[in-house]
Amino acid sequence: MEAININFTNDTPQIILNKDNNQFEITGKSLPEDVNSFYEPVFKWFENYFQNPNPKTVLVFNLDYLNTASSKSLLSLFLILENAIVAGHQVEVVWQYLVDDEDMFDVGEEYSEIIKVPFSFVPLEVED
Numbered sequence: 001m002e003a004i005n006i007n008f009t010n011d012t013p014q015i016i017l018n019k020d021n022n023q024f025e026i027t028g029k030s031l032p033e034d035v036n037s038f039y040e041p042v043f044k045w046f047e048n049y050f051q052n053p054n055p056k057t058v059l060v061f062n063l064d065y066l067n068t069a070s071s072k073s074l075l076s077l078f079l080i081l082e083n084a085i086v087a088g089h090q091v092e093v094v095w096q097y098l099v100d101d102e103d104m105f106d107v108g109e110e111y112s113e114i115i116k117v118p119f120s121f122v123p124l125e126v127e128d
Contacts (some may be wrong), residue, residue: 002044012038013063017045024059030070030088040071043080049082057081057089062096062124072106080113085117092118099123 001017007099008014034039049057059112066074081091095108107119112119 001048002039015042016088017042017049019049019054022054023058025062026059027062029064030066030074032070035067035069037071039070039077043076046077046080046084050060050080050089053084053089055090056083057091058094059091060096061096061108063107064098064101065104066107075111075114078111078117081117082115092120094120094122096122096124098126100126 003020004015006012006015008028011028011029012032013026015027016023016025018024023068078093081093084091084110093108093112095105095112097104097108105123108119108121
């Protein structure tokens with residue numbers, strides 16, 4: 001399966017989706033101008049991936065900021081993960097956030113309460 005590797009910009013996160021390396025990460029800021037066209041390839045990739053996934057899929061988020069449109073897109077992504085769990089696949093979300101960023105922690109906590117996907121929260125120290 002072809003990997004996705006999207007480099008971050010000032011407005012978009014880095015996205016690494018690599019089945020062979022078991023690496024699934026979304027990192028940075030998410031406020032793309034056209035959120036639907038930005039995330040659509042990610043949705044399609046995961047829909048294809050879950051036809052024959054790895055034994056366990058751990059999707060790591062380390063977001064500094066996301067706008068409302070991105071938040072809705074991430075919810076759509078989490079619903080794809082939830083459907084994979086219903087189909088019997090092992091899926092987990094690791095939500096990383098800076099230890100002093102209560103807003104991003106709260107965003108992850110809200111997602112974890114809305115969807116039926118196991119979440120783990122990892123506070124990160126602020127880098128100098």
